[in-house]
Amino acid sequence: MSGNRAAGDERSVAEKVFAIADAFSSAGELSLTEIAQRAELPLSTAHRLVAEWVEWGGIVRGDDGLYRVGMRLWKLGVRAPTARRLRGVALPFLEDLYELSRENVHLAVRDGLGVLYLERISGRSAVPVISDIGSRLPLHATGVGLVLLAWSPPELLDELVASSPRKYLANTMTTDAELRPRLAEIRSAGMATSVNEMTQDSFSAAAPIRDHTDAVVAAVSIVAHADRSSDPRYPLAVGVAARGISRALGWRS
Amino acid sequence: MSGNRAAGDERSVAEKVFAIADAFSSAGELSLTEIAQRAELPLSTAHRLVAEWVEWGGIVRGDDGLYRVGMRLWKLGVRAPTARRLRGVALPFLEDLYELSRENVHLAVRDGLGVLYLERISGRSAVPVISDIGSRLPLHATGVGLVLLAWSPPELLDELVASSPRKYLANTMTTDAELRPRLAEIRSAGMATSVNEMTQDSFSAAAPIRDHTDAVVAAVSIVAHADRSSDPRYPLAVGVAARGISRALGWRS
């Protein structure tokens, strides 16, 4: 048996442990073989390390033999201070927006070139949206994304345009020329509204949330049926909620 | 320099990596030294492994030099299927309960001998409660806990009584003799209601959530001001919500 560590993988043990965790970012349940493939590890190494994950409780193995993210990781994850604080402060305001509209209410932050949804409240008859908590969409493809992009450092826009060779959704702008004036408009209006832009028959209003340093750290939005586009209460309420959350975060004036 | 691996720690690298993560289960922000102490690792080892965590993004280092749980772990954690599915299904029902009561609405599961809160919706004027998402309380100390305990295997009760030598809260029952009839009562009523039992001036109603195998997998509750204890709508609504969530999970009849 020639099983020395010899040449090959330059990764440290810790990196391999993390690679296994990363395997779950693209799927909810995986077999050992799938984990090994995604993490690019030999089956036997994956087997051993996954066993350590399972012993710890970060990954659980179901009766069907498939591995899933365990409650240990869930408990750890919800301790992330940024998400925890923001969510805690924002939730009552999101409730208000939900009661007003009975539609989708979103809370999101920027994560690289994407929007990361921290919270979503959906009415039973709300417009179906692709976003789900923990999921990521490109910055230019949603209302909250545009708001976050509008108040991001300009380099980010260049990077985004460069990384988006093709259109993501039918009505989405991806070129410099289309996006730049739109963002300027959003900045001067203080928020973003759109009709039938991201999703068919939908109307969205999104506004920025600022912290005590006046930096935009998150965004709230309502995504409603298009026939509400003439209702002035929606943009108004989103703006009020965003300012309320900002104040609760220590923002002044 | 005699820095060999020699005798001492029997833990594998992966276990040390996890020990570092566990350090954050008791505090939101830690210095390197604190992490090393909690994980029982030499400072230099902790330093190296924490650096790997930071590189991966599971832990972030703030401007103040303190380490916190990062968004990478948050994103991974919310992928835990049990929490994700339950939360997604239950949220609309929790909203309904919140709108009815404007009080604390809880969704919780059993985690060992404790209750683990998956979700909490709190009104601005709700009774202050200790529970927070991701936090754990003993099973016998809360309404949802009693419900979960009532439908748990009996061995669990023995274990719980054995592990609780003293009273946790003023009005909490911890002995076999007190707890057993109470649980029987809860089972026959199908839910648990209590006044001034867990917290002063509070009234709570909790009901079990069942999945397609008819097993109790979670519990919902309202914790309201004590003056609502005569309002029959609260227990009723909690029961209806619990059955609604159960049905949405595939439970029949």
Next chain:
DNA sequence: TCCTGACTTCCATCCAGCGGAATCCTTGCT
């Protein structure tokens, strides 16, 4: 029954991780 694919166990090799100690950096006190 045989075959296929997925999972589990084994073990000789050897280098990646180890951690004590020295060093650097920051903060607070005199």
Next chain:
DNA sequence: AGCAAGGATTCCGCTGGATGGAAGTCAGGA
């Protein structure tokens, strides 16, 4: 400024735990 104390970082020679190919086991399908 000078000093002390505590925390963070870097160094480096030693060695035993991690490694992964291969063989063995198991389950299901043809």
